[in-house]
Amino acid sequence: MPQAMDLPRNEEGIATALGILKQQFGDRFHTGQAMRDQHAHTTTWIRAQAPDAVVFPASTKEVSGIVKVCATHEVPVIPFGTGTSLEGHVNAPAGGISVDLTQMDKILAVNAEDLDCVVQPGVTREQLNTYLRDRGLFFPIDPGANASLGGMASTRASGTNAVRYGTMKDNVLSLEAVMADGRIIRTAQRAKKTSAGYDMTRLLIGSEGTLGLITEITLKLQGIPEAISAARMSFPSIDAACQAVMTTIQYGIPVARIELMDELNVRAANAYAGLDLPETPLLLLEFHGSDSAVIEQAEMFGSIAEDVGGTDFAATATAEERNKLWKARHDLYWATLQLRPGAQGISTDVCVPISRLAEAVTGAQAKAAELDLLAPIVGHVGDGNFHSLVLIDMDNDDEVRRAEEFTAYLADEAIRMDGTCTGEHGIGQGKMPYLIKELGPTVEYMAAIKTALDPLNIMNPGKIFGPRR
Amino acid sequence: MPQAMDLPRNEEGIATALGILKQQFGDRFHTGQAMRDQHAHTTTWIRAQAPDAVVFPASTKEVSGIVKVCATHEVPVIPFGTGTSLEGHVNAPAGGISVDLTQMDKILAVNAEDLDCVVQPGVTREQLNTYLRDRGLFFPIDPGANASLGGMASTRASGTNAVRYGTMKDNVLSLEAVMADGRIIRTAQRAKKTSAGYDMTRLLIGSEGTLGLITEITLKLQGIPEAISAARMSFPSIDAACQAVMTTIQYGIPVARIELMDELNVRAANAYAGLDLPETPLLLLEFHGSDSAVIEQAEMFGSIAEDVGGTDFAATATAEERNKLWKARHDLYWATLQLRPGAQGISTDVCVPISRLAEAVTGAQAKAAELDLLAPIVGHVGDGNFHSLVLIDMDNDDEVRRAEEFTAYLADEAIRMDGTCTGEHGIGQGKMPYLIKELGPTVEYMAAIKTALDPLNIMNPGKIFGPRR
CATH class of the missing domain: 3.30.70.2740 (Alpha-Beta Plaits)
Structure with a gap:
């Protein structure tokens, strides 16, 4: 399988670090094969490369301590959230320590007046939204999986709501991170805007753990909209569906979600959920706004889509019908797997x-x-x-x-x-050659930053830049 | 005056570079005192520090050539757009070459279907919007001055529309830049989203010319809204006005602009423009959307503001009245200067x-x-x-x-x-000590990036990090 080359291991350093961390973390330190395998397992076709140990820190200070030990002994540090990344991000091609952040799962502050909150990296998307619901707030980024927010920041995740709310890069105000030397930094203050020096927040977002380990995240929040409506429409061709999407976006209709399912996916959804959608390309939409706005938006979309041959328009503003409509989308991964058990x-x-x-x-x-x-x-x-x-x-x-x-x-x-x-x-192990094809010499400047901030190459090595960077 | 210390000059290198560039650029190369002074003049109280020469490149290739000459001879390169920055960004504390980008003022492409465009760095905000108007599109970032888009990207500019449309960091898809070694890079492709490696786009935005010189910008565009309305309201106190702002934002009313003028500013505006606004804190707003949405939004704001003691609500959806209302805001700099001629x-x-x-x-x-x-x-x-x-x-x-x-x-x-x-x-020369107060050790990692990407410290030296970095 591609891009899962093993890298040279620093056996002596690893052995020393394992000894120190075992002493320090006791029953929060694991070297059992099952635990190690579980931390290399990802939903990817890339071969698993297990770490030498898994440690469960409970605080930023403990993470800093782990990184300092690993820096002293030149041992790889691989951050682990929920393991839902797709490009081998949690693999340990040179061995090392998987830092499992699931015990750092506290919501530290919700500043409702400022529409922001501060969370530890192990807090998951669903955990946060459950916590926020009673306050009338939500965090909009939805990559599908119930991923950890630290992992979502690390891979610059986005998903179905990004068309309206942007990606992780647009929804993080500030990060706390442990850098490769074990020092703790904060990338920005909590103000909504800043021109104070380099954008270290955005530099760490999407850096896949290769520059620093994210230990705290200040997120922008949104008020739960007064109304949410959903709509679906079928199209005679992919071309027609895409034309409807383009026109909808050009008209500035603030769709919260606009998802395309091709014929095969519709067939899978029909079979999996017992639906009878026309087996042609389908658009599934969601609108957020005031009661009148969501109706207006759905109608505008319907009219645009009809002009390019859309049929079988259905819209709903009730939560029950909407959830039914979107369940087909959310279950799609499982539905499509059923196409070929x-x-x-x-x-x-x-x-x-x-x-x-x-x-x-x-x-x-x-x-x-x-x-x-x-x-x-x-x-x-x-x-x-x-x-x-x-x-x-x-x-x-x-x-x-x-x-x-x-x-x-x-x-x-x-x-x-x-x-x-x-x-x-993200790039992880799976997309390294394409990154170079895509951005050419720009990757050399990325690598120069990597070398400047992590001269020993201990932070999630073998990702983004490949074995030799 | 603070923070305008002269830095050591590389006299020999400067003399050599001047000779080479004079030869190469002929009448687009200037060493006259007036031209040099003009390129150190900024709307700031920081003492002017003129460059040794000003050169007007016409292409990215020419910029690359200039930077290569300056790299070879270790001579500072100071990018210049319109000179409207406020923190001494265009000063030349160690001498060097001011690279005036006003001749790189072409709009290279408008991709209406993708809501983006590609411009050279010398294109100004107003020039772009004039060009776009007939196409039903606009670029929303408005820092007040008719700044160049290259300069706006360099300082992470924002202004009155940012509350709705974000800052430059949110409205740039990709940059072309000449790096400190003279090589040309592109930070990203034109797709709306990417997780392809480090966010070099956001790293260059706000880097104030210290990492690279921006030579091309791919900008997100917006459709001109169907309707624009404006409103104003007076408040008994700053507290009351701020409370109205907070509630408006919390309710998710998508205000396009929400500007506060304090008592002194209202007095200045009254005197300057012959208005008779109540001389108490004032909020001035703009709404973008459909005909019905902008009316709904203005009404919702009016009702929120009344609850906290707002008075003298006035709203309008006609362009003429709206422009009159906003002219007072736009002229505020001149109006307030009249408070003390x-x-x-x-x-x-x-x-x-x-x-x-x-x-x-x-x-x-x-x-x-x-x-x-x-x-x-x-x-x-x-x-x-x-x-x-x-x-x-x-x-x-x-x-x-x-x-x-x-x-x-x-x-x-x-x-x-x-x-x-x-x-x-931005930080420029004026805010350097505060940057350190604000972000502490984070600034050391910024400086490490600066050193990695510009080891000779020729890119706008003496900005952000101070004389010795």
Whole structure:
């Protein structure tokens, strides 16, 4: 499998660090095989590379202590949230210590007047939103999985709500992080705007643990909208659906979600949930606003979509019907896996300028057909981001090769269209060659920053830049 | 005056670079005193420090050539847009070459379907919006001055529309830049989202020319809203006005602008424009949306504001009346200078969490009174950002000292309130000690990045980090 090369291990340093951390952390320190394997397991096709130990710190100070031990003995530090990343981010190609942050799961402050909150990195998205609900607030970023907010920041996650609310880069005010020398920094104050020096907040967001370990996050919050409505519409073609998306965005209709499901996905959803949606491309939408605004927005969308051949428009403002409509979307991963029981699902993640979306999606469908792969497509199409879930038998070498050819094709095509090989999953181990294809010499300046801030290369080594950086 | 220390000059290198660039650029190369002085002049109280020469490149390739010459001979490179920065950003404390980008003023592409455009750095905000108007699009960031977009990106500018549309960090998709070694990079593709490696776009935005020279900018655009309405309301106190702002933001009313003018500013506006606004704190608002939405939003604001004692509500959806209402705000700089003809206006720029805004503004008013300074306040209060324009006689040493005490007080107070010494103007030469107060050891990691990307310290030296970094 690609990009999971083992890197040279510092056996002596690892042994020493293990001894020290075992002493310090007692029963919060683990070297059992099951625990180690669990911390290398990710929802990816990349081969697992287990760490040498897993430690569960309970405070920033403890994280700082761990990193200091690892810096002294030149041992890799791999942060771990919920393990839902998709590109081998939690693998330990050179061994080292997995720092599991699930015990740092406190919501430290909710500043309702300022629409922000401060959380530890192990707090999950759903945990936060459950906590906030009674206060009339919510955190909008929804990558699908119930990921930890530290992990979401580390990979610059986004998901279905990004078309309206942006990505993690747009929803973090400040970070506390432990740097490679073990020192603790805060990237910014809690003010909504700042021009105070380099944007260290945005530098750490998406750095995948390679520059520092995030130990606290100050997040922007949103008021729960007065009204939420949902709508769906079927289209005769991907082209028509994409045209409807483009026009909707151009008209400035503030859709909160606008998701594309291709024919295959609709078929999977019908089978999985017993629905009878027309088995043609489908757009699923959500609108947030005042009672009158959400009705107006749904109507405007309906009218735009009808003009390009949309049919079977259905809209609802009741929570029950809306949840039913969106459940099909949320269950899609499981539904599509049922298209080929026992297969491994490999998610691609390209993002292109929206004007190229139809071309990119139909190109992906054609390529999958050419390679005889089952690869249903779902997309956060308001942002030009879509995922093929390639369903393959990992024991069939030829299928694996074809899946690799398919993912390479998608990345190359996205780059050719002025898009990116990764809209929201990150580079990790899986996308390293595409990053270089995409940004060329820019990657050398990224690597110079990595070297400047982590000269020993102990922070999640072997990610983003590859073995030798 | 503070923070305008001269730095050691590399006389030999400067002389050599001047000779080479004169040869290469002919009549686009200037060493005349008037031209040099003009390029050190900024709307600031910081003493001017002229460059040794000014050069007008016409292309990225020419910029790259200039930087390569300067790198070879270790000569400072100071980018220049329109000279409207406020913290000594265009000063040349160690001499060097001012790179005037006004001839790089082409709008290279408008991708209406993708709501983005590509511009050279010398394009100004007004030039772009004039060009876009017929296409039904606009670029929302409005820092007041008709600044160049390259300069706005360099200082992470924002202004009156930021409460709705964000700052430059939120409205740039990608940058082309010439790095300190003269190489040209592109920070990202044109896709709306990306998780492809470190966020070099956001790292360069706000780096004030210290890491690279921005030569091309891909900007997000907005559709011109169907309707724009404006409103104003007077308040018995700063507290009441701030309470109205907080509730408006909490309710999620998507105000496009919400500006506070204190009593002194209203008096200045009345005198300057012949208005008869009540001389109490005033909020001035703008709403963007559909015809029905802007009316609904103005009404909701009016009702919120009335609850906290707001009076004299006036709203309008006609362009003529709206422009009249906003002209008073736009002319405020000139109007307030008339409060003390001949005085120099010194703008402060703190930004605090919105829950601390009333305390920060009234504290500033009290401190100005205590120091016997005339310092009217205007604020982008939806973001917690406000400016005192301190009106002083620069020949009166005691007044200058008191103004320094005032600006120091404001920065310290903002930092104490978890806010920042600069919401949108940047650090430049003027705010260096406050940056360290604000972010402490974080500044050392910023400096490490600076050293890694510009080891010779030729890119706008003496800014952000001070003489020795």
